[in-house]
Each structure stands twice: as C-alpha cells, then as structure tokens.
Amino acid sequence: MPTPPNPYEQAPQIIVREVGDRQRLLRHEAEDFLQSLIVDYEPRRAAHWDRDYSSEAAFTASVQGNRRRWAEAIGVFEGDGTELNPKLELWCDEDQFTAWWLTIDLLGGLRGRGILALPKGRRDPAPLVIAQHGIGSxxxxxxxLDDPADIYKGYGRRLVEEGFAVVAPMNVSGSAPRARLERLCKLLGKTLWGIEVYRTQRLLDYLETREEIDVTRTAMYGISLGGAYTMFTTPLDERISVAIVCAWFNHRRHKMAIDDPRYTSFLSVDEEHIWIPGWLREFTDSDLASLICPRPLLVEQGKADGIAWWPLMLQEYEETREHYRKLGLEDRLEIDLHEGGHEIRLEKSLEFLKKWLQP
Incomplete structure (x- = not known):
C-alpha cells in the first residue's frame, strides 16, 4: 500500500478539495440513510397502529392513543381560562347573506379572527362549513375577493348562498412570517399548527352559542395549507362531522422527503413552518385520515397540480379507502380527481356537503 502524502506538504487547494469531498460524502450518506428510514414506513405503522374494525365504536376506541399522540405532535395549545369575549364588526350585507369580522380572545393577548357569514331567509339553524384558506391567502x-386567478371560485360566498353558515378563520400567511412564529413555538415544544388548531376549536365554542347555527352539522373544507388544517384539525374535534381536503392530500413520505421532478418536495423548498416533529413516525396521510374515519371524507385533487404526482397520491387514497371498506362505510369516502390544477372545484364537494349535512 503506497504511503499517503503528508497533508502538511500538499498544496492548499488539495486540502480544500478533500475537505469538500468528505463533507459531501457525509451529507449524502446521512440523507440517504434518513430518507430510507422515512420511506420504510410499514414497520412503524405496525408498531404504532392496532385498529379494530369490528364496529365503528371499536374502531374509534382502538385509535384513541394515536389521536392523543397526534395532538401532542402538533402541540395543540390548551386553554388558560381566557374568556372568548366575542366581537362582531359588520363586513358585508348582501341580498342573500350577512357577514362580519369575528374576533375572539384566545390566550393572554392572543386573538383569533375570521369572517362569519350567515344566510338570510333560513327558518332553521344552518349547517356550518369551516372554509380554511391557504398559505398565501x-x-x-x-x-x-383578491383572487385574480379565481383559484378559490368564491367558494365561501357560494356556500352561504346555498344556505350554509360559513366561518373563514384567518391564519398567518406567508412562509417567512410563519417560520418566525414557528421558531418561537418550537422553543415551547409546540407548533404554529397547534395555535391555529386551537383557534378553530375556540371559534367552534363560540359558534355553538349562536342559535342560527347547528354546530352538530359542521364540515371543514380547506385548500392547500387549509387542506392541511382540515386534515390536522378534524381528527382532534368530533364536532367536525365532514371533511373536504383540497390540494393537500398526498403520498406524504415522498412529498416530505424525496425529490422528484414530477412534484415539489418540501425537503427542497423554504417552508420551515411545515415541519412537525414525529410526523412520519406514524402519521402518513392515510393513517391520519383513519383518525377522520368513520366520518365522511372527500379528497379534491387536480392532476395538473404540481404539489403531487397524482398516481402516487392515489396509492395513499387507496390505503385510506381500506379503512372505510373494512368498516362497510365506503360510501363515506369520495375523491374528485379532476383535470385542473391547484384550485377549488366545488361542484362535487357541494353535493357531498349537501348529502351529509343537509337534513
């Protein structure tokens, strides 16, 4: 074996090259190792899930531990005794509905806000839709309003015109502002998701006091990051009896950890706020959807939407369908796989809402 050269006698640029080569090798080895662990999900699923499909009640009881661990993963904030102190400011008064900006107190000086719209002319309490916007919205x-590409199709207005009460909670928008708050949350062992899920729960607490609204018939319908909030909130609040996830549902392991030219991976974009400690320990999308089951769930996804490679997404959907199939509840799960992109489609979702929420 030849004697290696004395590093102190080598040219400086050779040392620089060797330092860089070793760093690149170390990074690639670490990334390959971690990606392989993330993708090799089945052993973790077997270790963390033990579902009982003998009945709806047995199924729900069998996933209670997972539900508790999901709440812990996103760090849902707990109440500190702060009263709601709701305030309503008239925002819009149209022929078919009236809408207000609603503000409630959450925790200390933190407030929750959203637009509340109620249909005119109803003689009975209206079913409720929580319409959750996305990250840049x-x-x-x-x-x-403020939707030149018509991505949202004015779906909140359309729903209230169809006779639903609609609340549109306001989330923090933008990756950088969300990342700044996420860092502060992480110092407390929490996440920004946990604040905003708690906000939605407290909005529901207030809406339960409104005689014009029947909160026992509540759906959540969100797009993009709002779809994530639908996936994340519905498992933790039984008052949400129907869920519609638009432009979010995915093959979560690949979406989070594997670069692919057919879709954008969160691994390679600047979305610091998106990461949840322990997320893929046991909560890929089909498993998280099992915490929504046996409640009705509709997935709305465009084949031209770059957030996902739709054949991969369908694999995750088929795994979700197994939960409903084993319970004999396949009619409660639907998909609207359309030819469009990152957008609300609404028509099939509106039928779904009427089917499950209208008396």
Whole structure:
C-alpha cells in the first residue's frame, strides 16, 4: 500500500478539495440513510397502529392513543381560562347573506379572527362549513375577493348562498412570517399548527352559542395549507362531522422527503413552518385520515397540480379507502380527481356537503 502524502506538504487547494469531498460524502450518506428510514414506513405503522374494525365504536376506541399522540405532535395549545369575549364588526350585507369580522380572545393577548357569514331567509339553524384558506391567502379570498386567478371560485360566498353558515378563520400567511412564529413555538415544544388548531376549536365554542347555527352539522373544507388544517384539525374535534381536503392530500413520505421532478418536495423548498416533529413516525396521510374515519371524507385533487404526482397520491387514497371498506362505510369516502390544477372545484364537494349535512 503506497504511503499517503503528508497533508502538511500538499498544496492548499488539495486540502480544500478533500475537505469538500468528505463533507459531501457525509451529507449524502446521512440523507440517504434518513430518507430510507422515512420511506420504510410499514414497520412503524405496525408498531404504532392496532385498529379494530369490528364496529365503528371499536374502531374509534382502538385509535384513541394515536389521536392523543397526534395532538401532542402538533402541540395543540390548551386553554388558560381566557374568556372568548366575542366581537362582531359588520363586513358585508348582501341580498342573500350577512357577514362580519369575528374576533375572539384566545390566550393572554392572543386573538383569533375570521369572517362569519350567515344566510338570510333560513327558518332553521344552518349547517356550518369551516372554509380554511391557504398559505398565501386570506378569508377575503374565500369569499371571492383578491383572487385574480379565481383559484378559490368564491367558494365561501357560494356556500352561504346555498344556505350554509360559513366561518373563514384567518391564519398567518406567508412562509417567512410563519417560520418566525414557528421558531418561537418550537422553543415551547409546540407548533404554529397547534395555535391555529386551537383557534378553530375556540371559534367552534363560540359558534355553538349562536342559535342560527347547528354546530352538530359542521364540515371543514380547506385548500392547500387549509387542506392541511382540515386534515390536522378534524381528527382532534368530533364536532367536525365532514371533511373536504383540497390540494393537500398526498403520498406524504415522498412529498416530505424525496425529490422528484414530477412534484415539489418540501425537503427542497423554504417552508420551515411545515415541519412537525414525529410526523412520519406514524402519521402518513392515510393513517391520519383513519383518525377522520368513520366520518365522511372527500379528497379534491387536480392532476395538473404540481404539489403531487397524482398516481402516487392515489396509492395513499387507496390505503385510506381500506379503512372505510373494512368498516362497510365506503360510501363515506369520495375523491374528485379532476383535470385542473391547484384550485377549488366545488361542484362535487357541494353535493357531498349537501348529502351529509343537509337534513
């Protein structure tokens, strides 16, 4: 074996090259190792899930431990005794509905806000839809404003015109502002998701006091990051009896950890706020959907949407369908796999809402 050269006698650029080569090798080895662990999900699923499909009640009881661990993973904030102190400011008064900006107190000086719209002319309490906007958006866009590409189709307005009460909670928008708050949450062992899930739960607490609304018939319908909030909140609040996930449902292991030219992976984009400690220990999308089951769930996804490679997404959907099939509840799960992109489609979702929420 030849004697290696004395590093102190080598040219500086050779040392620089060797330092860089070793670093690249170390990084690639670590990434390959971690990616292989993430993708090799089945052993973790077997270790963490033990579902009982003998009845709906048995199934729900068998996943209670997973539900508790999901709440812990996203760090849902707990109440500190702060009263709601709701405030309503008239925002819009149209022929078919009236809408207000609703503000409630959450924790200390933290407040929750959203637009609440009620249909006119109903003689009975209206079913409720929580219409959750995406990361670069707003409650106003839910109602058809500030949406030049018509991605949202004014779905909040359309729903209230169809006789639903609609609340559109306001989330923090933008990757950088969300990342800043996420860092502070992480210092407390929490996440920004946990604050905003708690906000939605407290909004429901208030809406239960409104005689115009029947909260026992509540759906959550969110797009993009709002679809994530639908997936994340519905398992933790039994008052949400129907869920519609638009432009979010995915093959979560690949979406989070594997680069692919057919879709954007969160691994390679600047979305610090998205990461949840322990997420893929046991909560890929089909498993998280099993915490929504046996409640009705509709997945709305466009084949032209770059967030997902739709054949991979369908694999995850088929795994979700198994939960409903084993319970004999396949009619409660549907998919609207359309030819469009990252957008609300609404028509099939509206039928789904009427089917499960209208008396």
């Amino acid at each position: 707003s409650p106003e866009r839910v109602f058809g």
